[in-house]
Amino acid sequence: MENRNVKKHKRKRYAILLTLVAAALAFSQGCGTKDQITEASSSGVPKTLNYGYIGTNALNVPGGAEGWGFHKGIIQEELKKHGIETVNLTAFPNGPDLSESLISGRLDFGSLGDTPAILSRSTGAKTKVITQGSTDSIGYLVAKKGGPASLEELKGKTVATQKGSFHHRYLAGLLKKEGLAEDVKVIHxxxxxxxxxLARGEIDAMTNTGVYTLKQIDEGYTLLDDATKHPELYGTSVTVVSEDYLAKYPDFAKAWNEARSKALEDLKQHEEEYYAFLAELQSTKVEYVKKVSPIELIKEVPFTEEGLQLLEGTKAFLIEEKLAETDFALDDWLIKP
Incomplete structure (x- = not known):
């Protein structure tokens, strides 16, 4: 009798256990449905995104709409909607270094000057341009104190530039235009x-960019030239993405440009805060960044007709001067909305 009661008790416990297991499975399947929907919405999208930019600073972000968006967390939040959970930012001293990291696969995409991006593409790099964020990058040519006072006086002198960058394109174009290409020694x-x-007098002149040039002028250096006198020598900035990453996430260009647009919209609502942020990035005065990086120069759309003409002109110059290895069709390189 006691044995039958024990067996009956065990059967009852087993039945209760089965009921609890069934309930747990039903609950987990219900929760799993939401997870499956979330996963499906980001199907194939890598959770981590690796981004490169030019310039080093304590905040570890670039300037422009991109930098503001990362600084305020706007871009990160927007990309999370597409399944991208983490964005790693890496700073580079110049465009050629960034391009090498993109080619090697250490980066998924990056923002840099058009010249190094074109040079990289001309060597066969598998990249696509998804945004041309600015079209007014101005190169400056600054001479040492007591040095050359005019372009003509550069004959027989040494000028430093960042080879492979938009600085280099500006300098090469300027020297050719002035008939000085064979008379000036250019070093990297x-x-x-x-x-x-330049401060030590070891070189006679150098190319530079806005805020740093303004500081040099304040310190007594001589401004020999700048690209505002030669608009065809303006540089532009581009955001390029590897074709390998696009194969994993074909709609990335759309997602990125929408996130960037949200950042730009917010930036325009906080102009003074943005200028202070930019001054902090470049360790300079707010008055300097307002002069050389006004908000109205940031492009609201991925591409403009003016910007594309500059891009085509830069590519043609680099091909003509044999700085770029091979020519390619610009339209094949761009992902337009």
């Missing part, structure tokens, strides 16, 4: 190294 130095060499 990064900005910080060139500024130090």
């Amino acid at each position: 130095l990064l900005r910080v190294d060139a500024e130090a060499a």
